[in-house]
Structures are given as C-alpha cells and as structure tokens.
Amino acid sequence: MARxxxxxxxxxxxxxxxGVDFRSALGLVGASxxxxxxxxxxxxxxxxxYSEPPWxxxxxxxxxxxxxWAIERSGRHGGHxxxxxxxxxxxxxxLAAAGVCALTYLLTGEDQLAHPVDAYFESMSGxxxxxxxxLTDIEGLPNSVLFWRQxxxxxxxxxxxxxxxxxxPRLRVGGRQLLESEMPGPEIExxxxxxxxxxxxxxxxxxxxxxxxxxxxxxxxxxxxxxxxNLFEAVSHALTTMPTGGFSTEARxxxxxxxxxxxxxxxxxxxxxxNFALMYRALIRRRPGLLLRDDEFxxxxxxLLAATVAVTAILLEDDIFGGEEAVRHAAFQVVSTMTTTGxxxxxxxAWPLLGLVLLIGLMFIGGSAGSTAGSIKVVRHxxxxxxxxxxxxxxxxxxxxxxxxxxxxxxxxxxxxxVSSFILLYVGLFVVGTLLLVVDANRVGLDLRLIDAVAAxxxxxxxxxxxxxxxxxxxxxxxxxxxxxxxxxxxxxxxxLEIIPIVVLFTRQYWRA
Amino acid sequence: MRILVVxxxxxxxxxxEALHDEHxxxxxxxxxxxxxxxxxxxxVATIEGNGASRRTLQEAGLLESDLMxxxxxxxxxxxxxxxFSRNLAPETSTIVRTTNEEYLEVWRERQLDVDFMVSSExxxxxxxxxxxxxxxxxxxxxxxxxxxxxxxxxxxxxxEGDGIVGVPLREARIPRDSKVAGIIRGDRMIIPRxxxxxxxxxxxxxxxxxxxxxxxxxxxxxxxRRLDDIVIFGAGRTGRAVARALVDQGLRVRxxxxxxxxxxxxxxxxxxxxVYHATGFDPEFLDRERIGQSRAAVFVMQDDAKNHYAATLxxxxxxxxxxxxxxxxxxxxxxxxxxxxxxxxxxxVTAEEIVRFAHDPRTRQVTMLEGDRFEILDVTVRPESEYAxxxxxxxxxxxxxxxxxxRDGQAIFPHGDDxxxxxxxxxIFTESARATQVEKAL
Numbered sequence: 010m011a012r013x014x015x016x017x018x019x020x021x022x023x024x025x026x027x028g029v030d031f032r033s034a035l036g037l038v039g040a041s042x043x044x045x046x047x048x049x050x051x052x053x054x055x056x057x058x059y060s061e062p063p064w065x066x067x068x069x070x071x072x073x074x075x076x077x078w079a080i081e082r083s084g085r086h087g088g089h090x091x092x093x094x095x096x097x098x099x100x101x102x103x104l105a106a107a108g109v110c111a112l113t114y115l116l117t118g119e120d121q122l123a124h125p126v127d128a129y130f131e132s133m134s135g136x137x138x139x140x141x142x143x144l145t146d147i148e149g150l151p152n153s154v155l156f157w158r159q160x161x162x163x164x165x166x167x168x169x170x171x172x173x174x175x176x177x178p179r180l181r182v183g184g185r186q187l188l189e190s191e192m193p194g195p196e197i198e199x200x201x202x203x204x205x206x207x208x209x210x211x212x213x214x215x216x217x218x219x220x221x222x223x224x225x226x227x228x229x230x231x232x233x234x235x236x237x238x239n240l241f242e243a244v245s246h247a248l249t250t251m252p253t254g255g256f257s258t259e260a261r262x263x264x265x266x267x268x269x270x271x272x273x274x275x276x277x278x279x280x281x282x283x284n285f286a287l288m289y290r291a292l293i294r295r296r297p298g299l300l301l302r303d304d305e306f307x308x309x310x311x312x313l314l315a316a317t318v319a320v321t322a323i324l325l326e327d328d329i330f331g332g333e334e335a336v337r338h339a340a341f342q343v344v345s346t347m348t349t350t351g352x353x354x355x356x357x358x359a360w361p362l363l364g365l366v367l368l369i370g371l372m373f374i375g376g377s378a379g380s381t382a383g384s385i386k387v388v389r390h391x392x393x394x395x396x397x398x399x400x401x402x403x404x405x406x407x408x409x410x411x412x413x414x415x416x417x418x419x420x421x422x423x424x425x426x427x428v429s430s431f432i433l434l435y436v437g438l439f440v441v442g443t444l445l446l447v448v449d450a451n452r453v454g455l456d457l458r459l460i461d462a463v464a465a466x467x468x469x470x471x472x473x474x475x476x477x478x479x480x481x482x483x484x485x486x487x488x489x490x491x492x493x494x495x496x497x498x499x500x501x502x503x504x505x506l507e508i509i510p511i512v513v514l515f516t517r518q519y520w521r522a
Numbered sequence: 523m524r525i526l527v528v529x530x531x532x533x534x535x536x537x538x539e540a541l542h543d544e545h546x547x548x549x550x551x552x553x554x555x556x557x558x559x560x561x562x563x564x565x566v567a568t569i570e571g572n573g574a575s576r577r578t579l580q581e582a583g584l585l586e587s588d589l590m591x592x593x594x595x596x597x598x599x600x601x602x603x604x605x606f607s608r609n610l611a612p613e614t615s616t617i618v619r620t621t622n623e624e625y626l627e628v629w630r631e632r633q634l635d636v637d638f639m640v641s642s643e644x645x646x647x648x649x650x651x652x653x654x655x656x657x658x659x660x661x662x663x664x665x666x667x668x669x670x671x672x673x674x675x676x677x678x679x680x681x682e683g684d685g686i687v688g689v690p691l692r693e694a695r696i697p698r699d700s701k702v703a704g705i706i707r708g709d710r711m712i713i714p715r716x717x718x719x720x721x722x723x724x725x726x727x728x729x730x731x732x733x734x735x736x737x738x739x740x741x742x743x744x745x746x747r748r749l750d751d752i753v754i755f756g757a758g759r760t761g762r763a764v765a766r767a768l769v770d771q772g773l774r775v776r777x778x779x780x781x782x783x784x785x786x787x788x789x790x791x792x793x794x795x796x797v798y799h800a801t802g803f804d805p806e807f808l809d810r811e812r813i814g815q816s817r818a819a820v821f822v823m824q825d826d827a828k829n830h831y832a833a834t835l836x837x838x839x840x841x842x843x844x845x846x847x848x849x850x851x852x853x854x855x856x857x858x859x860x861x862x863x864x865x866x867x868x869x870x871v872t873a874e875e876i877v878r879f880a881h882d883p884r885t886r887q888v889t890m891l892e893g894d895r896f897e898i899l900d901v902t903v904r905p906e907s908e909y910a911x912x913x914x915x916x917x918x919x920x921x922x923x924x925x926x927x928x929r930d931g932q933a934i935f936p937h938g939d940d941x942x943x944x945x946x947x948x949x950i951f952t953e954s955a956r957a958t959q960v961e962k963a964l
Contacts, residue, residue: 408778408800408807412789419790
C-alpha cells in the first residue's frame with residue numbers, strides 16, 4: 010500500500026508541469042534587454058563629443074540587441090504573466106541589465122574593469138543604484154565610460170520607481186502595498202494601463218527633478234559660485250543623485266566641489282529619498298499639505314534632522330570641522346547614507362567611532378518606501394515601532410485590541426507580519442553576509458576589521474555604496490577577493506529587490522503548479 | 523391634526539400614548555394583538571395590514587392625514603411607507619424611524635425625501651452623553667446630532683483674571699465657535715450685548731461647538747478631572763454611537779466587547795478608544811483593568827439580563843455611576859430598583875423625539891433651562907420669515923438670541939456679517955414666555 014502510494018506520488022511528480030510560465034517571463038526579460046541596448050547610444054554620443062572610441066558601446070549595444078531580440082522571440086507571446094512570473098521577471102531583469110553593462114565594461118578594454126567579476130560588480134552596483142566601486146583610478150577612465158557608469162544608475166533608478174510603485178505592491182512585497190488604497194482608480198482590470206500610467210507620471214517627475222538639479226549645478230559652475238563644477242560633472246552627479254546611486258566621476262566624490270554644490274546635492278538626495286508618489290501629489294498636483302499629513306514623510310524628515318544634529322555635535326566635539334563646515338559635512342553624510350545614495354563630501358573614514366557607528370546605523374534605515382532608496386525603509390521601521398508598542402501594551406493588557414494605523418488607515422495584520430519577517434530576513438542576510446566576508450577575508454589573508462566587514466555587508470545590502478576602511482568613500486572594493494565580491498553582488502541584488510521576490514524563486518512551492 | 527402611525531411596537535405605543543389626547547390617531551400594524559392592546563387603552567383607530575402596502579396606507583386614511591409616522595423596527599418598511607406617502611399625499615409630513623446611521627446621513631444630505639428622521643442609536647447616544655455631560659457643567663444638551671452644544675456653567679471666584687470674567691464681552695477671550703447666549707444673575711436673565719460683563723456668581727449659558735464647550739469647561743471648571751474615564755460594555759451599533767458621542771465630548775473611553783470581529787472593527791473606527799476583547803462578566807478581568815476606577819460605565823449589550831448582571835458586577839467592583847440600556851419596557855423599573863443609576867430605553871427615547879417633532883414640525887428640539895423659565899429652540903426658518911436673508915448684525919434683539927444655525931447639516935456659529943437664510947435651522951436661546959413668539963417670527 011505504502012509502495013503504491015509512493016509510486017503514484019512519483020508519477021504525479023513526473024507529470025506535474027512547472028507552475029510558472031517560464032517562457033513568457035523570459036520573453037519579457039529579453040524585451041527589457043533589447044530596449045536597454047538603445048540606452049547605449051547615449052555614451053556613444055558622449056564618446057563622439059570627447060573624441061573617444063565609441064565602438065565598445067556600439068558593440069555591446071548590438072550584441073545585447075540581438076541577444077535580447079532572440080530571447081524575446083524564443084519566449085512565448087500572449088502567455089500568462091501573473092504574480093509568479095512577476096517575481097522571475099523582476100529578479101532576472103536586474104541580473105540581465107547588469108550583464109549588458111558588464112559586457113560594455115569588458116569591451117572597453119580598461120584594465121580596472123578587465124576582470125569579469127569586477128566588471129559585473131561595478132555593473133550590479135550601477136543598476137541597483139548602490140554606488141560601491143572597484144575602481145581605483147576613476148579619473149583615469151574615458152569620459153564616455155564614466156558617463157555610462159553614471160547613466161547605469163540613472164536607468165536603474167527608473168526601473169526601481171516602476172518596481173516600487175507598480176510591481177512590488179502587486180507582488181505583495183514592500184511597505185507600499187498598504188498605501189495602495191490611496192491610489193485612485195479601479196483595481197486589477199486596468200492594471201497594466203495603471204502601471205504604465207503611474208510609471209509614466211513618476212518618470213516625468215524623476216526626469217524633471219534630474220533636469221532641475223543639472224540646471225542648478227551647472228549654473229553654479231557657470232556663474233563661478235562654485236568654479237570647481239563643470240557641465241559634465243553637473244550632469245554626471247545629477248544622474249546619480251535622483252536614483253540615490255552615488256557613483257561619482259571624481260576620485261574624491263563630492264569633496265571635489267564647493268559648499269554650494271554640496272548643499273544642492275544634499276537637498277536633492279533628501280528629495281530622492283522621499284516617496285515619489287507622495288511628491289507627485291505634493292509638487293505636481295500642488296497639494297503640499299499632504300507632505301505634513303504623511304506619517305512616513307514626517308518620520309523620514311525627523312530621522313534626517315536628528316541624525317544631522319547628532320553628527321554635527323560629534324564633529325564639533327572632536328574638532329574635526331567647525332561652524333558651517335561641520336553642519337554641511339554632517340548633513341551631507343547623513344542624508345547620503347540614510348537615503349542610501351553614498352556620495353561623500355569628506356573622507357568620513359577618519360571620523361570617531363561613534364560617528365561611524367551612527368552612519369552604519371543609518372544604512373539600516375533607508376529612505377521612504379516608493380523612492381529610489383534601498384535598505385529597510387522608514388515605513389517599515391515606523392510600523393515595527395508600532396508593532397513593538399502594541400506588544401508591550403498587550404503584555405500588560407492581554408485583552409486589548411490594538412489596531413495599527415498608518416496615515417489614519419488601519420493596517421492589515423498580514424502586512425504587519427510581512428514587515429516583521431522582512432526586517433528579520435534583512436538582518437539575517439546582513440549577518441550571513443558579514444560572516445561570509447570575514448571568513449573569506451581570513452581565507453585570502455585580507456586585513457579586514459570587524460567594522461569594515463559590517464559596513465561592507467550593510468552598505469551593499471542597503472544599496473548605499475561606500476563602506477569603511479579600504480572600501481571607504483575615497484577607497485575601493487577592489488582588494489576584496491572574487492568570492493567576497495560575488496557575495497556583495499548577491500547582497501546588492503537581494504537588497505535592491507526587497508529580498509523576497511528573489512528568495513521566493515528558491516522555494517519549491519514557487520515552481521509547483 | 524390627523525396622524526397616521528405605522529408600527530404598534532414599543533415606539534409606536536409610546537407615540538400613541540403621547541399624541542392620542544390632542545390628535546386623531548390611526549395605527550397600522552400586522553399584529554392584531556398589538557392593535558387590540560392599543561385600542562383598549564386609547565381612543566385610536568386601528569388598521570391591520572402591512573405598512574409598506576399602498577392599499578393599507580390608503581385604507582388607513584393617509585390622504586387625509588397631516589402627519590405620517592413610520593416607526594416599525596424595520597428600516598426598509600419605514601422608508602417605503604414614507605416614499606408611498608410622499609407620492610400619494612405630498613402634503614403629508616413624514617417621520618421615519620431608522621436604526622441605520624447611513625440612512626440618517628443620506629437624509630441629512632437631502633437625498634431622502636423625508637421630513638424628519640430619527641435614529642434610535644443616535645438618540646440613545648445623545649441621551650447618555652447628556653447624562654454624563656461635562657465636568658463643570660450644571661446642565662448640558664446637544665443639538666444637531668451633537669454638533670451644537672448648550673452648556674450652563676457657574677462662574678466662581680477662581681475664574682477671575684482669566685480674560686473672561688469682569689471684561690466686556692466684546693473684549694473677553696471667548697473660545698472660538700461659541701457664544702454666551704445668556705447670563706443668569708440672581709432672578710434676572712440677561713441676553714448679553716458686547717458691553718455686558720460676566721461676573722462672579724453668574725450662571726452663564728453657552729452655545730457652541732463641542733470643542734468650544736470643552737474649552738469653556740476647562741476654563742470655568744473647579745476640578746481638573748477632564749480625562750474622565752468611561753467604560754462602555756458592548757460595541758454594537760448603539761454602543762459605537764455612544765462611544766462616538768462621548769469621544770466627541772473629549773472623554774476618555776474604553777470599550778469591552780466579546781465578539782472578536784466587532785472588537786476589531788471598533789478599534790479600527792476609534793483610534794483614541796481602548797478596546798478590549800473580553801466579556802464584562804469576568805471579575806478577574808475587571809479587576810486587572812481597574813474598571814472600578816472609571817467614573818461611569820455604560821451597558822449597551824443586546825440582552826437586558828446580561829446588562830443587568832454586568833452592571834451589578836461593575837458596581838461591586840467600585841464603578842460609582844452606571845447607565846444601562848434596556849430593551850424591554852418592563853426592564854427600566856427592574857434596573858432602577860436594582861441600584862443601576864439610570865436605565866435608558868432607546869425606544870422610549872426615540873418615541874419622545876418623534877413626539878417632540880410631531881408637536882410642531884418646524885421645531886425639532888426643545889430644552890428647558892432653569893426649571894422652565896428659559897428654552898432652547900431648534901426652529902427651521904420659513905422663507906416668509908421677516909428674518910430670512912437678514913444679516914445677524916441688523917437683527918433686533920427681542921429677548922432671544924440665535925446661538926447657532928445648522929445649514930446643510932453643518933453647524934455654523936454666526937458672526938454679525940453672516941446671513942440667516944430660509945431653510946436654516948436656528949438654535950435659539952429664549953425666555954419661555956417668548957418662545958411661541960419667536961417660533962412665529964421665524
């Protein structure tokens with residue numbers, strides 16, 4: 010009897026079809042790669058302007074176009090694209106986009122990016138808008154390559170907006186789903202038009218803000234208020250501010266610029282870390298009152314201000330900077346770290362330990378949900394705080410019924426569970442990542458302090474960018490071993506996609522019909 | 523006046539009892555036994571039939587009636603009867619009893635063509651909130667579903683120098699959205715003008731928003747027990763309405779509900795209320811949550827016996843003031859005999875409200891102050907009134923004061939430049955002797 014059952018089970022298994030419409034999903038990934046190849050025209054133009062060889066971009070563009078087109082063709086059309094396929098598409102698209110980018114780097118023949126792992130690290134760091142770099146001599150690269158590196162973050166940011174606003178909520182991942190009710194319009198039937206519509210509107214905002222930042226930075230250089238910034242740098246840095254990326258065309262990051270530019274970048278980083286849907290309503294629909302009524306936004310600004318005050322105090326106390334400088338560098342580093350941008354206006358490696366621990370702490374906060382920022386995000390912290398408060402309340406008053414509210418709407422218990430498990434998963438991944446980096450550093454004999462390993466794991470998982478020690482804001486991740494780099498590539502990828510869509514792919518239930 | 527009453531339950535019977543003397547009353551009900559009981563006690567005509575049937579209504583003399591009151595326990599029957607009535611006899615006024623607050627809302631937005639609508643839940647809630655009241659207030663009443671509050675305060679020596687006492691009213695720091703409607707000084711009642719001063723020993727009558735009433739209470743109160751703790755047992759529709767009314771008064775409210783779904787729903791609806799998922803019959807729970815320390819407890823469960831038991835238990839735990847909602851007519855006496863401080867019968871309250879309207883359809887609510895020397899009227903302004911379209915500044919004061927107006931369901935606390943319009947509900951403070959005069963003038 011038992012044997013029979015097992016045999017029947019086995020037969021069932023063999024017949025069991027995979028529950029994921031794998032080919033349709035691949036088709037969509039192929040299409041994304043195909044469209045991405047057009048973006049390579051931009052660095053080609055830059056190459057022509059600076060009389061640099063354009064062929065790496067043209068070559069990579071051609072290859073990715075053909076490959077993307079081929080995959081799209083081999084994929085099924087009109088298949089079933091549901092939630093399950095969504096997880097696959099999202100996860101693989103980021104891998105593929107980084108692949109296209111890495112191919113470009115390899116084709117440039119630059120020594121710094123000649124190793125495939127390095128090229129892929131730099132690409133993943135770009136498309137996940139992390140900003141961690143393996144480059145050791147940034148200014149030695151041709152302008153066109155630098156521009157493509159900046160642009161990869163900007164394109165990644167565009168992807169993230171769609172991901173955060175339209176895709177992840179549909180996949181029931183991420184804090185934003187609970188604000189879904191605020192979004193006007195009917196459900197499900199017009200899903201695709203809604204996603205397209207929402208994405209288009211938010212892209213307009215994203216592009217608009219980038220253009221404004223370019224204009225401000227460029228005119229600061231133009232009017233000689235800040236003679237250290239030129240048009241190329243203005244464009245390059247605006248391209249990595251809005252996506253909270255953090256790549257710079259300067260070896261010294263934003264330290265190379267004057268106070269006016271640094272303040273400008275600080276403000277735009279802070280904007281980039283706010284919820285885009287909220288900003289769209291506040292700025293374009295002209296309802297600025299909404300900002301003050303949004304719980305997450307208030308906490309977000311509160312965190313930024315409090316951390317800036319604390320860091321300023323530390324800098325003044327240790328006499329590292331004085332007066333405006335202290336406030337500026339504190340604000341820049343705090344905003345840059347918390348919004349997971351990762352630019353630096355000074356080498357904070359030399360700061361006292363307290364300041365460094367504070368910055369690492371900020372890496373775990375992140376920006377608002379629905380922004381291009383990574384990490385845990387403010388809304389989850391806000392909800393976790395409320396969950397804990399309710400737990401404490403119920404310890405004393407077991408019968409109390411506590412409903413947790415956000416923006417005056419009561420939050421579904423399933424969402425609260427998801428928030429708690431996300432944070433657990435996030436912290437778990439961080440610990441595992443740190444462990445792997447430490448073990449691997451021991452293996453290859455790399456001199457890695459604990460705090461450096463902690464910072465490296467936190468900065469890649471949170472898509473921040475710079476770490477501490479060798480990989481500090483003015484340093485590079487180049488000395489890490491290939492294995493460590495692969496670990497960090499995985500962390501960037503997982504962190505960017507809010508962990509769950511990727512982890513789900515590795516469960517058996519996902520593939521079953 | 524000829525009045526047609528649809529429904530001979532508790533509400534209907536109470537209405538008939540109040541109205542049969544002065545009016546010709548016809549009662550419609552499906553249950554012949556109920557009709558017989560009514561006909562035995564009062565001189566009324568009875569028709570056996572469905573109130574939602576056109577034929578029955580016509581048979582009962584709807585066309586000749588001046589007023590149709592539908593007060594069965596079924597909202598939909600009541601509404602259909604009102605709709606038929608409006609179509610068949612457009613001149614007949616209609617009063618509808620409802621248990622659904624949504625219908626009330628729709629009616630207030632003028633989407634339901636009914637002259638008056640009474641919700642048992644809301645009337646009960648208002649009755650409870652009147653009893654619990656404001657800490658410093660001697661007497662309070664609410665109008666326009668709690669949007670307008672009338673409060674009487676005694677001014678004591680402690681209140682001197684706070685910008686209200688001893689200062690001409692036009693310079694006094696009167697809370698926003700409120701008006702001093704009257705000053706009672708000894709035997710005299712003063713309808714105040716801008717140069718009048720409030721003095722120690724006066725009693726003042728304030729008309730204002732609930733917020734303003736609270737501010738008044740805070741500044742005139744001798745005690746500072748503002749965060750009074752009221753516990754409500756039961757979170758059904760009535761329980762929630764009571765909670766809403768008390769929360770609107772700024773009281774600290776706790777609710778105990780045994781049904782988990784309902785407890786969740788209530789917690790969702792009231793962010794500031796502590797909701798417990800528990801029964802009110804568990805002494806250990808009552809003890810642990812210090813229910814005995816609350817100032818008052820309101821029992822709003824479905825079952826009279828349960829309310830009775832829980833209220834007695836709460837008394838044992840030290841609750842000093844208990845209010846119970848009773849459903850059976852006979853229960854009121856039982857409860858009060860048993861030591862429960864106040865028993866409120868929602869049907870009774872509803873019937874009283876309907877009767878008040880039936881007396882003069884334009885006057886919705888009358889409150890007596892100081893015995894019956896002063897009245898607060900809630901009158902709808904006629905288009906022909908000499909006061910319609912007049913700004914308040916130019917209105918002569920004749921022993922009366924308009925404290926608030928309700929326009930499209932919204933309370934307005936008028937200033938000199940505001941204009942009184944036809945259709946507004948004016949809430950007026952006046953001497954009882956002038957009440958009829960005032961009613962006529964509007």
